[in-house]
Amino acid sequence: MAKLNADYARAIDDDRLEDWPGFFAEPCLYTITSADNHRQGMPAGLMYADSRGMLQDRVAALREANIYERQTYRHLIGLPAILDEKGTSVRTETPFLVVRIMRDGRMDLFATGRYLDVLVEEAGALRFRERVVVCDGGRIDTLLALPL
Amino acid sequence: MSSSEARAWPDATLTRVPYWLYQDEANYRAELRRIFEGPTWSFVCLEADLPRAGDFRTTFVGEMPVIVVRAEDGGIRAFENRCAHRGALISLDDQGSAKHFQCVYHAWTYDLEGTLTGIAFEKGSNGRGGMPAEFSKAAHSPRKLRTATLHGLVFASLCADAPPLETYLGDEILGRVARVLRRPIRVLGRFVQVLPNNWKLYVENVKDTYHASLLHAFFGTFRITRLTQGGGVLVSPDGGHHASYTIDRADDRASTAYRDQGIRSERQDYRLADPRLLESVNELGDDIRLQILTVFPGFVLQQIQNCLAVRQVLPKGPDSMELHWTYFGFADDTPEMHARRLRQLNLVGPAGYVSMEDGCVGGFVRRGAAAAPDEVSVVNMGGAGTESMETRATEASVRGFWKAYRRYMGQ
Numbered sequence: 120m121a122k123l124n125a126d127y128a129r130a131i132d133d134d135r136l137e138d139w140p141g142f143f144a145e146p147c148l149y150t151i152t153s154a155d156n157h158r159q160g161m162p163a164g165l166m167y168a169d170s171r172g173m174l175q176d177r178v179a180a181l182r183e184a185n186i187y188e189r190q191t192y193r194h195l196i197g198l199p200a201i202l203d204e205k206g207t208s209v210r211t212e213t214p215f216l217v218v219r220i221m222r223d224g225r226m227d228l229f230a231t232g233r234y235l236d237v238l239v240e241e242a243g244a245l246r247f248r249e250r251v252v253v254c255d256g257g258r259i260d261t262l263l264a265l266p267l
Numbered sequence: 268m269s270s271s272e273a274r275a276w277p278d279a280t281l282t283r284v285p286y287w288l289y290q291d292e293a294n295y296r297a298e299l300r301r302i303f304e305g306p307t308w309s310f311v312c313l314e315a316d317l318p319r320a321g322d323f324r325t326t327f328v329g330e331m332p333v334i335v336v337r338a339e340d341g342g343i344r345a346f347e348n349r350c351a352h353r354g355a356l357i358s359l360d361d362q363g364s365a366k367h368f369q370c371v372y373h374a375w376t377y378d379l380e381g382t383l384t385g386i387a388f389e390k391g392s393n394g395r396g397g398m399p400a401e402f403s404k405a406a407h408s409p410r411k412l413r414t415a416t417l418h419g420l421v422f423a424s425l426c427a428d429a430p431p432l433e434t435y436l437g438d439e440i441l442g443r444v445a446r447v448l449r450r451p452i453r454v455l456g457r458f459v460q461v462l463p464n465n466w467k468l469y470v471e472n473v474k475d476t477y478h479a480s481l482l483h484a485f486f487g488t489f490r491i492t493r494l495t496q497g498g499g500v501l502v503s504p505d506g507g508h509h510a511s512y513t514i515d516r517a518d519d520r521a522s523t524a525y526r527d528q529g530i531r532s533e534r535q536d537y538r539l540a541d542p543r544l545l546e547s548v549n550e551l552g553d554d555i556r557l558q559i560l561t562v563f564p565g566f567v568l569q570q571i572q573n574c575l576a577v578r579q580v581l582p583k584g585p586d587s588m589e590l591h592w593t594y595f596g597f598a599d600d601t602p603e604m605h606a607r608r609l610r611q612l613n614l615v616g617p618a619g620y621v622s623m624e625d626g627c628v629g630g631f632v633r634r635g636a637a638a639a640p641d642e643v644s645v646v647n648m649g650g651a652g653t654e655s656m657e658t659r660a661t662e663a664s665v666r667g668f669w670k671a672y673r674r675y676m677g678q
Contacts, residue, residue: 163456163594172541184484262626263618
């Protein structure tokens with residue numbers, strides 16, 4: 120579990136976004152929401168993917184289509200709490216903190232929150248069946264380009 | 268920036284816009300007074316946000332904090348979120364349900380109409396202190412706003428001189444609102460995007476039909492909107508409101524105009540791994556695939572295929588603003604339509620495939636023009652007028668914005 124999260128963070132922070140969809144099972148759910156929306160049962164996400172293909176499309180759009188100033192993230196991912204184990208899947212909640220570093224060197228605390236994950240074993244490795252990114256706040260500074 | 272020097276537009280044309288308009292502190296304060304608190308209507312929430320009596324939301328009209336609440340008679344009221352006593356916020360919640368409102372500072376109480384009804388220790392204690400006997404609670408209430416609803420949208424105006432909302436919008440814009448909002452709304456989510464630029468740069472961007480397929484490569488590549496497609500822009504007679512639209516037309520698919528001009532946004536080789544993102548259903552029964560509608564000063568209603576949202580533009584000083592997104596579908600959506608909307612919402616919002624650039628481009632203008640208050644931008648595409656046009660290769664609706672702006676500002 121710790122290895123999965125560490126590899127996940129390094130893939131994004133080291134700009135190996137092409138590796139990011141590989142952390143997910145197929146089918147999967149990846150979405151980014153806020154604590155307020157989550158509490159109220161609001162289903163919409165800032166990003167929303169219910170297939171690995173949609174994750175690949177997100178990466179392709181960031182590489183080929185979308186315009187945003189050069190930036191990187193630094194993820195700090197906390198310890199996962201195991202909420203439930205059912206057969207081959209595990210439900211966990213893991214806190215995170217993301218600093219965004221802009222091209223001029225400016226660093227901002229960009230997002231904090233928790234990952235609500237459902238993990239499954241696929242081909243001998245743990246994968247995310249679901250990763251619901253619940254940001255503590257619902258405010259995004261300027262834009263959200265890279266995945267959290 | 269110093270505001271003591273007299274600021275003026277270069278001349279009578281709407282095709283040159285000086286940059287001090289986005290920078291000047293005094294001008295910004297005048298905008299709050301003359302536009303947001305003036306004879307205009309501001310979107311404040313959806314009726315679906317307030318299903319029952321006592322349900323409320325807090326928001327802003329310009330920088331004025333406002334409580335919007337469903338009253339006992341089923342109507343919607345709005346009043347300033349400012350205690351009549353010492354000016355503290357009356358409500359500290361984004362939303363909720365209340366029988367009355369009570370300020371936390373000294374427990375002054377307001378009914379759902381925003382009328383002051385109770386003062387703690389009004390008669391004093393043990394016969395001493397308290398308010399003067401002649402003090403009139405009714406005469407000391409926070410400012411009340413007029414409200415009007417339109418197809419599930421709630422607007423408010425602080426100004427008695429604002430024309431009725433329908434008159435304010437005009438028949439063409441009313442028709443374009445009605446086209447989208449025909450069924451009861453279900454809210455799907457809310458997000459706030461903090462933009463590092465003056466509010467007008469965002470409003471101009473939304474009205475700017477010229478940029479959409481140039482800045483947003485995602486649009487052009489997948490032919491969601493291209494200037495070579497059918498469509499056009501409606502501009503209200505006063506210039507302030509607009510609706511731009513794209514009509515799907517088969518003959519555009521062979522057009523090479525983007526490629527011939529070497530425009531970045533056309534990429535023939537770009538294909539989705541999961542094309543369900545763009546699988547849309549013609550739910551409104553016409554050929555319009557995309558419609559972006561604005562109401563002066565700061566409301567946007569957006570239909571991009573089956574992706575629906577309203578956006579509220581809130582000024583936060585000359586150099587900052589907030590964009591409040593409310594994503595929605597309809598209460599009677601099928602499970603398939605619901606899932607389709609969730610997928611298509613990837614197109615919009617702070618991380619939207621066709622909107623993330625709008626989050627940063629206003630900041631690019633602010634930074635680019637930082638030292639150029641007396642230089643001007645060029646708003647000349649499609650001529651100098653503000654008439655509706657059957658093309659989107661025009662900046663008519665941006666000029667329309669400035670036409671309305673100058674009238675309200677007396678500039």
